[in-house]
Amino acid sequence: MTRLGWIRFGIVGGAIVLLELMCRFGVIGRRVLIPPSDMAVQLWNLLRSGRINNDLSETLLNVAASIALAVAVGFAVGSVIHALPRVRRAIEPFLASYYALPFFAFYPVFIVLFGIGRMPIIVIGFLFGVVAMVIATFNGFDRIPRALVRTARAYRMGPVETALKIKLPYAAPFLFTGVKLAVAYSFIGVIAAEFILASSGLGYSIAYAFNNFDNRTMYALMLLVIVLVTVVNALLHVGEARLMRRRGL
Amino acid sequence: MKSPHMRVVPADVHAQLAGVTRVYPAADGGPGVHALGPVDLSLRRGEFYAVIGPSGCGKSTLLDVLSGLSPPTTGEVVFEGKPVGRTVPDGIGIVFQEDASFPWLTVRDNIAFGLRQGGVDGAEIDRRTDYALAFMGLRDFARAYPPQLSGGMRQRVCIARTLVMQPRLILLDEPFGALDAQTRLIMGDELLRLWRETKATVMLITHALDEAAMLSDRIGVMSARPGLILAEIETGWSRDRDSTIASDPAFGAITSRLWSLLRAESIKAVGGSARS
Amino acid sequence: MRRLVDTLLVIAVLVAAWQVLHWVAGDALTSPAGTARRAWALMNGDTFWGHVRETGTAFGYSLGLAVIGGLAVGLTLGLNRTASSVAEPILVSVYSLPKVTLYPIILLVFGLGLSAKVAFGTIHGIVPVIIFSMNAVRKLPPIYLRAARSMRLSRLDMIRRVVVPAALPEIVSGLRIGFSLTLLGVLIGEMFASQRGLGFLIMNAIGQFDVDTMVAVILILAVVAVCANAALLALNRRLHQGAT
Numbered sequence: 001m002t003r004l005g006w007i008r009f010g011i012v013g014g015a016i017v018l019l020e021l022m023c024r025f026g027v028i029g030r031r032v033l034i035p036p037s038d039m040a041v042q043l044w045n046l047l048r049s050g051r052i053n054n055d056l057s058e059t060l061l062n063v064a065a066s067i068a069l070a071v072a073v074g075f076a077v078g079s080v081i082h083a084l085p086r087v088r089r090a091i092e093p094f095l096a097s098y099y100a101l102p103f104f105a106f107y108p109v110f111i112v113l114f115g116i117g118r119m120p121i122i123v124i125g126f127l128f129g130v131v132a133m134v135i136a137t138f139n140g141f142d143r144i145p146r147a148l149v150r151t152a153r154a155y156r157m158g159p160v161e162t163a164l165k166i167k168l169p170y171a172a173p174f175l176f177t178g179v180k181l182a183v184a185y186s187f188i189g190v191i192a193a194e195f196i197l198a199s200s201g202l203g204y205s206i207a208y209a210f211n212n213f214d215n216r217t218m219y220a221l222m223l224l225v226i227v228l229v230t231v232v233n234a235l236l237h238v239g240e241a242r243l244m245r246r247r248g249l
Numbered sequence: 250m251k252s253p254h255m256r257v258v259p260a261d262v263h264a265q266l267a268g269v270t271r272v273y274p275a276a277d278g279g280p281g282v283h284a285l286g287p288v289d290l291s292l293r294r295g296e297f298y299a300v301i302g303p304s305g306c307g308k309s310t311l312l313d314v315l316s317g318l319s320p321p322t323t324g325e326v327v328f329e330g331k332p333v334g335r336t337v338p339d340g341i342g343i344v345f346q347e348d349a350s351f352p353w354l355t356v357r358d359n360i361a362f363g364l365r366q367g368g369v370d371g372a373e374i375d376r377r378t379d380y381a382l383a384f385m386g387l388r389d390f391a392r393a394y395p396p397q398l399s400g401g402m403r404q405r406v407c408i409a410r411t412l413v414m415q416p417r418l419i420l421l422d423e424p425f426g427a428l429d430a431q432t433r434l435i436m437g438d439e440l441l442r443l444w445r446e447t448k449a450t451v452m453l454i455t456h457a458l459d460e461a462a463m464l465s466d467r468i469g470v471m472s473a474r475p476g477l478i479l480a481e482i483e484t485g486w487s488r489d490r491d492s493t494i495a496s497d498p499a500f501g502a503i504t505s506r507l508w509s510l511l512r513a514e515s516i517k518a519v520g521g522s523a524r525s
Numbered sequence: 526m527r528r529l530v531d532t533l534l535v536i537a538v539l540v541a542a543w544q545v546l547h548w549v550a551g552d553a554l555t556s557p558a559g560t561a562r563r564a565w566a567l568m569n570g571d572t573f574w575g576h577v578r579e580t581g582t583a584f585g586y587s588l589g590l591a592v593i594g595g596l597a598v599g600l601t602l603g604l605n606r607t608a609s610s611v612a613e614p615i616l617v618s619v620y621s622l623p624k625v626t627l628y629p630i631i632l633l634v635f636g637l638g639l640s641a642k643v644a645f646g647t648i649h650g651i652v653p654v655i656i657f658s659m660n661a662v663r664k665l666p667p668i669y670l671r672a673a674r675s676m677r678l679s680r681l682d683m684i685r686r687v688v689v690p691a692a693l694p695e696i697v698s699g700l701r702i703g704f705s706l707t708l709l710g711v712l713i714g715e716m717f718a719s720q721r722g723l724g725f726l727i728m729n730a731i732g733q734f735d736v737d738t739m740v741a742v743i744l745i746l747a748v749v750a751v752c753a754n755a756a757l758l759a760l761n762r763r764l765h766q767g768a769t
Contacts, residue, residue: 109553113546195626
């Protein structure tokens with residue numbers, strides 16, 4: 001690990017130890033927060049008991065479906081709109097305000113449109129992720145140097161061939177950034193939708209535990225979500241950094 | 250207007266521009282920007298021709314029109330007896346000023362790119378790529394990616410990528426513009442070596458007086474925008490020259506001749522007024 | 526002029542798509558015209574502006590905290606290479622956490638009410654403001670700082686007169702995202718546990734199958750968010766032009 005990595009590790013580790021001590025010595029009340037070590041023990045027991053297997057797999061499947069949709073649709077829409085600068089300029093203020101809207105509110109509408117079940121949740125996750133992918137596609141295509149497009153013309157390549165053999169590989173690291181964001185946003189959308197509206201899934205289980213004063217289960221589940229999302233994001237971050245470094249960025 | 254096929258073209262003319270102008274249309278339907286011409290220019294087969302002019306004089310536009318990257322507004326362009334349309338004809342290779350290496354491919358794959366594109370068979374691709382790697386001194390970097398290399402090395406990759414296509418006319422648009430002075434001298438020598446070895450015709454666009462004076466057989470001096478060819482200068486260098494001719498008295502004479510032609514134009518280009 | 530026409534065209538397309546969805550979904554999604562009527566009625570009712578004031582207050586406090594806190598932390602971190610390199614991945618993972626899962630903790634700490642909403646809005650908004658302002662400073666050409674030092678500017682003067690103006694376009698981008706996410710945070714907070722505010726109004730409408738009200742409130746929010754963002758975007762564009 002690098003020096004920076006150690007410092008980072010020390011800060012995060014130190015924060016956890018501090019939290020542990022503050023909980024143990026009553027600086028933070030038991031009713032507010034249980035010590036991190038207790039959370040870990042609770043989580044271990046919960047996972048072993050198999051009680052949350054259904055909710056966990058449901059959430060993961062929802063997130064996976066949202067990501068797949070968001071990446072595919074986001075890339076397709078992004079590349080089409082990128083070729084139409086006038087359309088792009090017109091929709092930019094709308095894209096920028098997109099994340100201020102609580103899509104969760106459309107949950108009942110989605111139930112009517114897509115039926116009860118996982119589809120409405122997946123749609124909300126998709127809606128969260130898709131715009132990040134669209135913007136990343138813009139960003140990647142914006143950066144393609146003119147000299148590369150001219151080189152493609154010097155090789156007598158047509159527009160489709162130029163897109164596949166020059167633009168796509170050049171933009172790949174930036175598109176990967178879009179995938180990373182789509183993953184994070186899909187997690188946020190799915191879990192938040194479950195938390196507020198649904199009657200199954202990890203988000204719902206946390207809200208359920210909260211409403212039933214089952215703090216131990218609630219904290220264990222929070223820890224699970226945090227660890228899960230952090231590990232997934234960290235892996236994607238490493239992959240992204242590797243791609244960018246290869247480009248000298 | 251006479252068809253290019255009817256034109257009487259001397260046997261040693263490789264490419265020709267006749268009455269070529271280029272006007273960029275203005276966005277608001279106004280008169281547009283007159284970037285170039287009218288220019289008449291003949292490149293002799295196998296010569297090293299440099300085009301020099303003040304910044305913004307339309308040098309790069311000249312290259313775009315000659316290569317078929319953009320069409321002339323008026324006039325005609327002929328390469329090897331055939332009119333040049335809107336596509337780059339086979340036999341013309343281009344090296345751009347900006348770094349055009351593909352960052353997602355290794356140096357080797359960059360160089361082989363055009364050959365694979367053209368459906369050349371595998372053994373031939375390897376043979377030509379190996380040759381270009383060796384010729385440009387890139388053999389040790391074959392597996393590296395361009396972002397790991399210096400600007401000079403990346404430009405070598407671009408030159409090698411053009412070289413493997415065995416072009417008969419090589420157009421270079423200020424290829425050493427982004428490099429430091431010493432690297433430029435070395436790259437100039439390599440370019441001369443490449444020119445001798447391939448027997449191709451070379452047209453080099455540059456704004457550097459010494460580069461033009463040292464490398465070329467003939468130099469076309471362009472005016473400020475709209476670019477016109479003000480004069481053509483024969484250098485009279487032998488074919489096996491290199492950068493050491495910088496100490497030759499003739500080099501100084503050519504350079505000062507170029508500067509006396511260009512000084513007023515350069516002042517115009519930066520917005521000043523010339524005093525003589 | 527042409528830009529205005531284009532924007533109106535986008536709005537027209539959005540409304541048309543909405544109308545089509547209304548035909549597909551029936552009563553589950555109120556038509557654009559019906560929504561506009563309901564929105565007008567809401568705005569002329571007695572209770573609506575109380576909810577707006579509630580949400581507006583929480584949003585105002587959250588945005589203020591997110592912007593001031595975010596800029597202070599972001600600029601400070603940005604000026605220190607080691608600190609910013611250490612902090613960046615941590616901040617990015619905090620940014621991508623589903624923060625809604627932390628809401629119960631905030632409720633336990635602050636109790637139901639304004640302060641919980643403000644806290645929740647702030648944690649949504651502050652992270653992007655920190656990340657953007659930190660990176661804006663980090664990406665400044667070092668020559669600016671060297672030039673400032675050569676003119677013997679004090680640290681505060683350097684931040685005020687060189688760092689902030691030079692990094693401003695990026696900072697404004699961060700403020701835009703911070704604005705959106707703060708609003709989202711406040712609304713989520715109101716949707717989950719609150720008796721007042723626009724988020725509550727939406728949740729209440731969902732509970733009573735009052736689709737008209739739900740869609741009308743979202744429309745009003747969307748209009749406000751789009752207008753605010755368009756203003757910030759226009760500011761951003763002017764700053765970017767000034768920068769080049």
